[in-house]
Amino acid sequence: MIGKSISERTSFLFSLVFIILLVGVYTYLSHLQHKRNADDRTIPTWWQLWGGIVFLCEKHDDDDSNNSDLLAAAMADGKMDGAQVSSKKGYLEGRILWEASKATLGRLFGGLSIGLIGGVIVGILMGCFLKIDAALSPVMYFSSRIIPTAAMPIFFKLAGIDMEMYVAMIVFGSMPIVTLSVSRYVQEFPDELRFKSYTLGASNYEVITTAIFPYVLPKVFELAIIMIGPALVYLIAAEQIVAGEGFGYRIRILTKATRFEVVYPLIVILTIYAGAITYVLKYASRIMCPWYKDKDGA
Amino acid sequence: MLESILKIEGLSHWFGENKVLYNINLDIKRGQIVGIVGPSGCGKSTLLRAILGTHLPSQGKIIVYDGETSKVIDGPGRDRGIVYQRYSLFPHLTAQENVAYGLMVDQTSIPGRTFKYLAWRGLRKKHMQQAAEMLEKMKLGAAFKKFPPEMSGGMCQRVALAQALIMKPTVLLLDEPFGALDEATREEMQKILLILYGENSDAIKAGKQPPYTMFLVTHEINEAIYVGDRVVGLSQYWNWKESGHASCPGATIVYDKASPVFATKNERNFLLFREQKEEIICTVFNPESCCSYKEYTTVVDRTKIIGG
Numbered sequence: 001m002i003g004k005s006i007s008e009r010t011s012f013l014f015s016l017v018f019i020i021l022l023v024g025v026y027t028y029l030s031h032l033q034h035k036r037n038a039d040d041r042t043i044p045t046w047w048q049l050w051g052g053i054v055f056l057c058e059k060h061d062d063d064d065s066n067n068s069d070l071l072a073a074a075m076a077d078g079k080m081d082g083a084q085v086s087s088k089k090g091y092l093e094g095r096i097l098w099e100a101s102k103a104t105l106g107r108l109f110g111g112l113s114i115g116l117i118g119g120v121i122v123g124i125l126m127g128c129f130l131k132i133d134a135a136l137s138p139v140m141y142f143s144s145r146i147i148p149t150a151a152m153p154i155f156f157k158l159a160g161i162d163m164e165m166y167v168a169m170i171v172f173g174s175m176p177i178v179t180l181s182v183s184r185y186v187q188e189f190p191d192e193l194r195f196k197s198y199t200l201g202a203s204n205y206e207v208i209t210t211a212i213f214p215y216v217l218p219k220v221f222e223l224a225i226i227m228i229g230p231a232l233v234y235l236i237a238a239e240q241i242v243a244g245e246g247f248g249y250r251i252r253i254l255t256k257a258t259r260f261e262v263v264y265p266l267i268v269i270l271t272i273y274a275g276a277i278t279y280v281l282k283y284a285s286r287i288m289c290p291w292y293k294d295k296d297g298a
Numbered sequence: 299m300l301e302s303i304l305k306i307e308g309l310s311h312w313f314g315e316n317k318v319l320y321n322i323n324l325d326i327k328r329g330q331i332v333g334i335v336g337p338s339g340c341g342k343s344t345l346l347r348a349i350l351g352t353h354l355p356s357q358g359k360i361i362v363y364d365g366e367t368s369k370v371i372d373g374p375g376r377d378r379g380i381v382y383q384r385y386s387l388f389p390h391l392t393a394q395e396n397v398a399y400g401l402m403v404d405q406t407s408i409p410g411r412t413f414k415y416l417a418w419r420g421l422r423k424k425h426m427q428q429a430a431e432m433l434e435k436m437k438l439g440a441a442f443k444k445f446p447p448e449m450s451g452g453m454c455q456r457v458a459l460a461q462a463l464i465m466k467p468t469v470l471l472l473d474e475p476f477g478a479l480d481e482a483t484r485e486e487m488q489k490i491l492l493i494l495y496g497e498n499s500d501a502i503k504a505g506k507q508p509p510y511t512m513f514l515v516t517h518e519i520n521e522a523i524y525v526g527d528r529v530v531g532l533s534q535y536w537n538w539k540e541s542g543h544a545s546c547p548g549a550t551i552v553y554d555k556a557s558p559v560f561a562t563k564n565e566r567n568f569l570l571f572r573e574q575k576e577e578i579i580c581t582v583f584n585p586e587s588c589c590s591y592k593e594y595t596t597v598v599d600r601t602k603i604i605g606g
Contacts, residue, residue, distance in 0.1 A: 190386060192380075192382045192386040193386050195374050195380065196382070196386055196461075198375065199375065199379055199462075199465075199467070200376070200379075200399060200400030200403055200404060203403070205408060206407075209408065210399070211388060215390065292390075
């Protein structure tokens with residue numbers, strides 16, 4: 001029957017079987033590929049993938065790891081399989097995974113935080129005051145339809161290629177959507193609750209901060225989770241074009257060098273980061289909004 | 299003679315071409331529980347919203363009296379409490395916090411709560427204690443920490459009532475408050491209102507001001523008679539042709555009489571007010587009825603408690 005419920009154990013078993021099946025298919029394809037070409041790296045073996053992870057975690061010289069052409073050339077020649085001693089003193093500095101994570105996550109957090117906070121503030125004002133809504137909504141609608149990756153050269157020109165450019169691009173990509181969504185949520189705030197707040201003695205500012213903001217907060221968390229995907233798309237695309245560090249940059253140069261045993265772990269790690277941020281946001285929503293039940297009952 | 303607490307003077311209301319209310323005049327005394335009944339679409343809720351201040355009248359005015367001062371209603375205000383049919387509780391607050399919310403926003407400000415945090419903590423404790431006492435009075439002792447989605451309709455409505463009552467409003471407006479409840483819960487809630495009425499009676503006997511004045515909009519005639527001490531019938535079926543109108547200019551008051559008052563310890567006996575109920579049906583709900591609205595502008599005083 002459609003929609004028939006299953007137990008958690010059955011659900012887990014089905015998931016596990018499918019993952020094992022995928023791993024089996026990958027292992028078989030990798031085996032076939034390596035029978036044809038023992039040095040192949042497009043479908044790396046599990047051992048090669050482990051080597052890729054070790055490579056990401058080892059220290060590399062600043063000059064080598066930060067110069068795309070040098071690094072790509074060195075990799076293509078196979079001279080960088082092993083670890084090189086980094087001149088950096090810190091434990092984490094010089095390790096590709098750390099440097100890429102620091103750069104990408106820093107840009108992501110910076111952009112998303114500003115986009116979300118700005119979007120929530122402007123959205124609440126638009127939802128509460130119709131004059132502000134009338135003034136801003138046409139601009140917000142238009143901005144929300146612009147594809148940030150298409151406007152990337154403009155960002156390079158206006159904001160350079162430093163941190164500001166990435167943050168500006170994520171803000172530009174996320175803020176109009178967050179603003180319009182929050183404005184809609186605020187307009188859905190029941191009139192009866194609004195009127196009741198006034199009869200209880202609340203001022204306009206108190207209605208916003210003690211009634212409307214808590215009402216939209218769980219939906220803001222949901223929005224933040226939804227916006228992680230698009231924000232990462234804008235960021236990785238920009239990093240692949242102009243960055244000197246970050247996941248996008250690393251994936252580009254390693255792909256150029258056909259080092260897929262490193263590229264795949266990078267993509268998986270990036271996915272894990274996105275999943276971890278999603279989990280943290282869901283957890284924060286559960287702690288901060290214990291009354292809220294979403295469609296899944298979470 | 300009890301003092302006037304709410305006066306409606308020549309109130310008419312229309313939405314474009316749609317004329318809803320016509321020349322409503324009503325004088326509500328302190329301590330009265332006024333039940334408003336009328337056919338569907340006669341404008342009962344519009345009248346309540348006009349008193350609340352969210353839908354200001356197209357013509358006429360509403361004055362709230364509080365001791366020496368009086369105020370023409372121009373928007374929702376602290377002097378009027380409201381209980382809606384759909385509970386309307388803050389979903390992010392527990393039952394206790396919902397009841398304490400009004401005390402917080404009324405007695406403190408955001409800068410005060412932020413910059414005088416320790417003083418605010420002390421006051422907050424006091425507010426929560428007051429909220430707990432009010433919830434106990436509503437027989438909700440076990441639900442202090444529950445959020446609205448975790449409570450039944452009856453529990454939510456008691457919290458909503460406690461939330462409004464704790465603020466001691468000049469007039470409490472009840473917009474079909476028990477319409478969404480089952481029969482048993484509805485009866486329990488009605489008894490709570492009768493308990494409050496009993497407190498009014500005790501206050502009068504002790505020579506004090508009765509603390510609760512209520513304006514109850516309901517589609518249940520039994521409820522209006524049972525809970526209220528005065529029933530006001532609003533209807534579009536009246537002799538507007540005789541008044542020289544080409545079409546109905548809106549609903550007006552066609553019935554305004556005292557109703558018997560019941561003590562909570564007595565069983566509800568509908569036979570006791572069958573006669574009044576039939577009179578209301580005949581006068582207010584009958585399209586053939588042609589009452590003159592001018593007959594019903596008198597002020598009704600409290601009646602003695604039946605079986606009390």
